[in-house]
Amino acid sequence: MTSAAxxxxxxxxxxxxxxxxxxxxxxxxxxxVHLDAAFxxxxxxxxxxxxxxxxxxxxxxxxxxxxTDQAVENLSLRFTKPVPIGSxxxxxxxxxxxxxxxxxxxxxxxxxxxxxxxxVVAIGTVGLLGxxxxxx
Amino acid sequence: MxxxxxxxxxxxxxxxxARADVAAFADALGLVEPGEIPDDVPLTYPIRWLADGAVxxxxxxxxxxxxxxxxxxxxxxxxAPLALDRxxxxxxxxxxxxxDPPRVTIAAEIRDGDGVIGSAxxxxxKIRLGAA
Numbered sequence: 001m002t003s004a005a006x007x008x009x010x011x012x013x014x015x016x017x018x019x020x021x022x023x024x025x026x027x028x029x030x031x032x033v034h035l036d037a038a039f040x041x042x043x044x045x046x047x048x049x050x051x052x053x054x055x056x057x058x059x060x061x062x063x064x065x066x067x068t069d070q071a072v073e074n075l076s077l078r079f080t081k082p083v084p085i086g087s088x089x090x091x092x093x094x095x096x097x098x099x100x101x102x103x104x105x106x107x108x109x110x111x112x113x114x115x116x117x118x119x120v121v122a123i124g125t126v127g128l129l130g131x132x133x134x135x136x
Numbered sequence: 137m138x139x140x141x142x143x144x145x146x147x148x149x150x151x152x153x154a155r156a157d158v159a160a161f162a163d164a165l166g167l168v169e170p171g172e173i174p175d176d177v178p179l180t181y182p183i184r185w186l187a188d189g190a191v192x193x194x195x196x197x198x199x200x201x202x203x204x205x206x207x208x209x210x211x212x213x214x215x216a217p218l219a220l221d222r223x224x225x226x227x228x229x230x231x232x233x234x235x236d237p238p239r240v241t242i243a244a245e246i247r248d249g250d251g252v253i254g255s256a257x258x259x260x261x262k263i264r265l266g267a268a
Contacts, residue, residue, distance in 0.1 A: 012166070022163070022164045023164040023165070024155075025160070025164070026160040026163070026164040026184070026186055027162040027164070027183060027184050027187070028187035029183075029187060031205070043204055045149065051179055051207075052207040053183050053207070053210065054164075054165065054182050057165035057167070057178060057179075058165070058166075058178045059162070059166070060178060060179050060180065061165065061166060061167055063169070071214075071217070072179055072214065073213065073214055073215075074211070074212065074213045074214070074236055075141065075179050075180070075211070075212045076209075076210070076211040076212075077209070077210050077211075078208065078209045079207055079208060079209070079210075080208075091212065127213075134258065
Protein backbone atom coordinates (compact mmCIF):
# COMPACT_ATOMS: atom_id res chain seq x y z
CA MET A 1 0.00 0.00 0.00
CA THR A 2 1.26 3.46 -0.85
CA SER A 3 -0.09 6.90 -0.29
CA ALA A 4 1.22 10.35 -1.04
CA ALA A 5 0.14 12.49 1.91
CA UNK A 6 1.74 15.72 0.75
CA UNK A 7 4.28 16.90 -1.81
CA UNK A 8 7.62 15.46 -0.82
CA UNK A 9 6.05 12.79 1.38
CA UNK A 10 5.32 9.14 0.69
CA UNK A 11 3.93 6.44 2.97
CA UNK A 12 4.78 2.85 2.05
CA UNK A 13 3.45 -0.19 3.75
CA UNK A 14 3.08 -2.10 5.77
CA UNK A 15 5.89 -3.85 3.90
CA UNK A 16 4.96 -7.50 4.10
CA UNK A 17 7.07 -10.65 3.69
CA UNK A 18 5.72 -11.35 0.20
CA UNK A 19 6.94 -7.98 -1.01
CA UNK A 20 10.37 -8.56 0.54
CA UNK A 21 10.56 -11.97 -1.13
CA UNK A 22 9.66 -10.42 -4.47
CA UNK A 23 12.37 -7.80 -4.03
CA UNK A 24 14.93 -10.45 -3.00
CA UNK A 25 14.23 -12.37 -6.19
CA UNK A 26 14.34 -9.31 -8.44
CA UNK A 27 17.49 -7.92 -6.81
CA UNK A 28 19.11 -11.35 -6.39
CA UNK A 29 19.75 -10.56 -2.72
CA UNK A 30 18.85 -13.69 -0.78
CA UNK A 31 20.54 -12.76 2.50
CA UNK A 32 18.65 -14.83 5.13
CA VAL A 33 18.40 -11.80 7.40
CA HIS A 34 15.60 -10.68 5.05
CA LEU A 35 13.94 -14.04 4.45
CA ASP A 36 14.52 -16.45 7.33
CA ALA A 37 12.80 -15.70 10.63
CA ALA A 38 14.78 -18.32 12.55
CA PHE A 39 18.06 -16.92 11.24
CA UNK A 40 17.04 -13.36 12.10
CA UNK A 41 16.14 -14.34 15.65
CA UNK A 42 19.38 -16.30 16.02
CA UNK A 43 21.38 -13.14 15.34
CA UNK A 44 19.44 -11.05 17.81
CA UNK A 45 16.71 -9.47 15.68
CA UNK A 46 13.02 -9.84 16.44
CA UNK A 47 12.44 -11.09 12.90
CA UNK A 48 13.47 -10.60 9.26
CA UNK A 49 14.16 -7.09 8.07
CA UNK A 50 13.43 -5.19 4.86
CA UNK A 51 16.30 -4.73 2.40
CA UNK A 52 17.93 -1.32 2.78
CA UNK A 53 17.93 -1.09 -1.00
CA UNK A 54 14.15 -1.52 -1.03
CA UNK A 55 13.94 1.54 1.21
CA UNK A 56 16.30 3.41 -1.11
CA UNK A 57 14.17 2.45 -4.10
CA UNK A 58 11.17 4.06 -2.45
CA UNK A 59 12.90 7.44 -2.61
CA UNK A 60 12.96 7.05 -6.38
CA UNK A 61 9.19 6.49 -6.25
CA UNK A 62 8.80 9.61 -4.14
CA UNK A 63 10.84 11.80 -6.46
CA UNK A 64 9.34 10.41 -9.67
CA UNK A 65 5.80 10.98 -8.44
CA UNK A 66 6.57 14.40 -7.06
CA UNK A 67 8.83 15.93 -9.69
CA THR A 68 8.45 14.33 -13.11
CA ASP A 69 10.33 17.23 -14.71
CA GLN A 70 13.57 16.51 -12.87
CA ALA A 71 16.41 14.14 -13.70
CA VAL A 72 18.03 12.45 -10.72
CA GLU A 73 21.78 12.95 -10.76
CA ASN A 74 22.62 11.48 -7.39
CA LEU A 75 20.98 9.36 -4.74
CA SER A 76 22.84 8.81 -1.48
CA LEU A 77 21.53 7.10 1.63
CA ARG A 78 22.84 5.99 5.00
CA PHE A 79 20.95 3.16 6.67
CA THR A 80 20.70 3.90 10.37
CA LYS A 81 18.33 1.29 11.77
CA PRO A 82 16.92 -2.07 10.64
CA VAL A 83 13.36 -2.01 9.30
CA PRO A 84 11.34 -5.02 10.52
CA ILE A 85 9.02 -6.68 8.03
CA GLY A 86 5.51 -5.37 8.64
CA SER A 87 6.73 -1.81 9.15
CA UNK A 88 5.16 1.20 7.51
CA UNK A 89 7.72 3.58 6.07
CA UNK A 90 7.26 7.32 5.96
CA UNK A 91 9.52 9.07 3.46
CA UNK A 92 10.04 12.80 3.43
CA UNK A 93 12.06 15.09 1.21
CA UNK A 94 12.73 18.78 1.62
CA UNK A 95 14.52 21.31 -0.49
CA UNK A 96 17.97 22.05 0.91
CA UNK A 97 19.70 23.93 -1.88
CA UNK A 98 18.97 25.23 -5.38
CA UNK A 99 21.76 26.39 -7.68
CA UNK A 100 20.96 28.12 -10.98
CA UNK A 101 23.20 27.05 -13.86
CA UNK A 102 24.34 29.17 -16.80
CA UNK A 103 22.19 27.18 -19.22
CA UNK A 104 19.03 28.13 -17.30
CA UNK A 105 18.55 24.84 -15.52
CA UNK A 106 18.63 24.49 -11.76
CA UNK A 107 20.56 21.93 -9.77
CA UNK A 108 18.63 21.02 -6.62
CA UNK A 109 19.62 19.14 -3.50
CA UNK A 110 16.94 17.46 -1.41
CA UNK A 111 17.45 16.20 2.13
CA UNK A 112 15.56 12.95 2.55
CA UNK A 113 14.67 10.84 5.54
CA UNK A 114 12.79 7.59 6.08
CA UNK A 115 11.15 6.87 9.41
CA UNK A 116 9.26 4.01 11.03
CA UNK A 117 7.11 5.03 13.98
CA UNK A 118 9.04 8.32 14.01
CA UNK A 119 12.39 6.57 14.35
CA VAL A 120 14.85 7.46 11.59
CA VAL A 121 15.82 4.35 9.60
CA ALA A 122 17.60 6.02 6.67
CA ILE A 123 18.81 9.50 5.87
CA GLY A 124 20.45 11.03 2.83
CA THR A 125 20.26 13.30 -0.17
CA VAL A 126 18.86 13.34 -3.69
CA GLY A 127 20.44 15.56 -6.33
CA LEU A 128 18.16 16.73 -9.15
CA LEU A 129 18.66 18.64 -12.37
CA GLY A 130 15.81 20.35 -14.17
CA UNK A 131 14.13 23.48 -15.30
CA UNK A 132 13.11 24.70 -11.90
CA UNK A 133 11.85 23.72 -8.53
CA UNK A 134 9.08 24.67 -6.21
CA UNK A 135 7.50 22.96 -3.28
CA UNK A 136 3.98 22.67 -4.67
CA MET B 137 38.03 -16.08 -7.26
CA UNK B 138 40.03 -13.08 -6.12
CA UNK B 139 42.07 -13.24 -2.93
CA UNK B 140 39.64 -11.93 -0.28
CA UNK B 141 42.46 -10.67 1.89
CA UNK B 142 43.91 -8.36 -0.74
CA UNK B 143 43.08 -4.67 -0.92
CA UNK B 144 41.79 -2.99 -4.04
CA UNK B 145 40.54 -6.11 -5.79
CA UNK B 146 39.26 -5.17 -9.23
CA UNK B 147 36.78 -6.79 -11.55
CA UNK B 148 35.46 -5.88 -14.99
CA UNK B 149 32.01 -7.30 -15.63
CA UNK B 150 29.67 -7.15 -18.56
CA UNK B 151 26.24 -6.29 -17.20
CA UNK B 152 22.85 -5.83 -18.83
CA UNK B 153 19.50 -4.14 -18.46
CA ALA B 154 17.38 -6.96 -19.87
CA ARG B 155 13.80 -5.77 -20.16
CA ALA B 156 12.25 -8.62 -18.17
CA ASP B 157 14.73 -8.29 -15.30
CA VAL B 158 14.28 -4.52 -15.15
CA ALA B 159 10.50 -4.91 -15.19
CA ALA B 160 10.61 -7.40 -12.29
CA PHE B 161 12.89 -5.08 -10.31
CA ALA B 162 10.69 -2.04 -10.96
CA ASP B 163 7.58 -4.03 -10.04
CA ALA B 164 9.16 -5.21 -6.77
CA LEU B 165 9.79 -1.58 -5.85
CA GLY B 166 6.27 -0.53 -6.83
CA LEU B 167 7.57 1.74 -9.59
CA VAL B 168 5.27 0.08 -12.16
CA GLU B 169 2.18 -2.07 -12.15
CA PRO B 170 2.72 -5.86 -12.41
CA GLY B 171 3.46 -6.81 -16.01
CA GLU B 172 4.16 -3.22 -17.02
CA ILE B 173 7.47 -2.45 -18.72
CA PRO B 174 9.07 0.66 -17.20
CA ASP B 175 10.16 3.54 -19.39
CA ASP B 176 13.31 3.97 -17.32
CA VAL B 177 15.75 1.66 -15.59
CA PRO B 178 15.39 2.15 -11.83
CA LEU B 179 18.19 4.21 -10.31
CA THR B 180 19.02 1.46 -7.83
CA TYR B 181 19.05 -1.32 -10.44
CA PRO B 182 22.89 -1.59 -10.51
CA ILE B 183 22.77 -3.13 -7.03
CA ARG B 184 21.56 -6.27 -8.80
CA TRP B 185 24.83 -6.47 -10.71
CA LEU B 186 26.80 -6.75 -7.49
CA ALA B 187 25.18 -10.16 -7.00
CA ASP B 188 27.13 -11.32 -10.06
CA GLY B 189 29.50 -14.23 -9.53
CA ALA B 190 32.89 -12.58 -9.11
CA VAL B 191 31.80 -9.80 -6.75
CA UNK B 192 29.53 -12.11 -4.78
CA UNK B 193 32.29 -14.70 -4.38
CA UNK B 194 34.64 -11.99 -3.14
CA UNK B 195 32.04 -10.70 -0.68
CA UNK B 196 31.31 -14.17 0.64
CA UNK B 197 35.04 -14.68 1.16
CA UNK B 198 35.36 -11.44 3.09
CA UNK B 199 32.05 -11.36 4.94
CA UNK B 200 31.34 -15.06 5.39
CA UNK B 201 31.77 -16.94 8.63
CA UNK B 202 31.05 -15.46 12.03
CA UNK B 203 29.70 -12.10 11.03
CA UNK B 204 26.62 -10.34 9.78
CA UNK B 205 26.95 -8.05 6.77
CA UNK B 206 25.09 -4.80 7.41
CA UNK B 207 24.53 -2.38 4.55
CA UNK B 208 25.69 0.95 5.96
CA UNK B 209 25.66 3.36 3.04
CA UNK B 210 24.79 3.44 -0.65
CA UNK B 211 25.36 6.08 -3.28
CA UNK B 212 24.51 6.30 -7.00
CA UNK B 213 25.56 9.06 -9.36
CA UNK B 214 24.41 9.36 -12.97
CA UNK B 215 25.76 11.42 -15.83
CA ALA B 216 23.32 9.77 -18.23
CA PRO B 217 20.36 7.44 -17.66
CA LEU B 218 20.65 3.69 -18.09
CA ALA B 219 18.74 2.40 -21.11
CA LEU B 220 16.65 -0.75 -21.42
CA ASP B 221 18.08 -3.79 -23.22
CA ARG B 222 21.65 -2.56 -23.19
CA UNK B 223 24.92 -4.02 -22.04
CA UNK B 224 27.44 -1.99 -20.06
CA UNK B 225 30.90 -2.54 -18.69
CA UNK B 226 31.07 -2.41 -14.91
CA UNK B 227 34.46 -1.68 -13.37
CA UNK B 228 34.35 -2.72 -9.74
CA UNK B 229 36.91 -2.06 -7.02
CA UNK B 230 36.49 -3.86 -3.70
CA UNK B 231 38.32 -2.86 -0.53
CA UNK B 232 38.42 -3.97 3.08
CA UNK B 233 39.14 -1.46 5.84
CA UNK B 234 40.12 -3.07 9.08
CA UNK B 235 38.52 -1.63 12.18
CA ASP B 236 35.87 -2.44 14.70
CA PRO B 237 33.76 -3.40 12.92
CA PRO B 238 35.60 -4.04 9.64
CA ARG B 239 34.14 -2.18 6.67
CA VAL B 240 33.91 -3.33 3.05
CA THR B 241 33.58 -0.78 0.27
CA ILE B 242 32.58 -1.54 -3.29
CA ALA B 243 33.00 1.20 -5.88
CA ALA B 244 31.70 0.61 -9.37
CA GLU B 245 31.83 2.66 -12.57
CA ILE B 246 29.26 2.03 -15.27
CA ARG B 247 30.59 2.54 -18.79
CA ASP B 248 29.10 2.56 -22.25
CA GLY B 249 30.93 3.15 -25.51
CA ASP B 250 31.31 6.85 -24.72
CA GLY B 251 32.79 6.48 -21.26
CA VAL B 252 31.59 6.57 -17.67
CA ILE B 253 27.85 7.24 -17.39
CA GLY B 254 27.39 6.54 -13.70
CA SER B 255 28.83 5.17 -10.52
CA ALA B 256 27.77 3.24 -7.45
CA UNK B 257 29.41 3.05 -4.06
CA UNK B 258 28.47 0.64 -1.29
CA UNK B 259 29.71 0.45 2.28
CA UNK B 260 29.05 -2.73 4.25
CA UNK B 261 29.92 -3.38 7.88
CA LYS B 262 30.73 -6.80 9.27
CA ILE B 263 29.02 -6.98 12.65
CA ARG B 264 29.86 -9.74 15.10
CA LEU B 265 26.95 -12.13 15.59
CA GLY B 266 25.06 -11.27 18.75
CA ALA B 267 26.13 -7.63 18.50
CA ALA B 268 23.65 -6.66 15.79
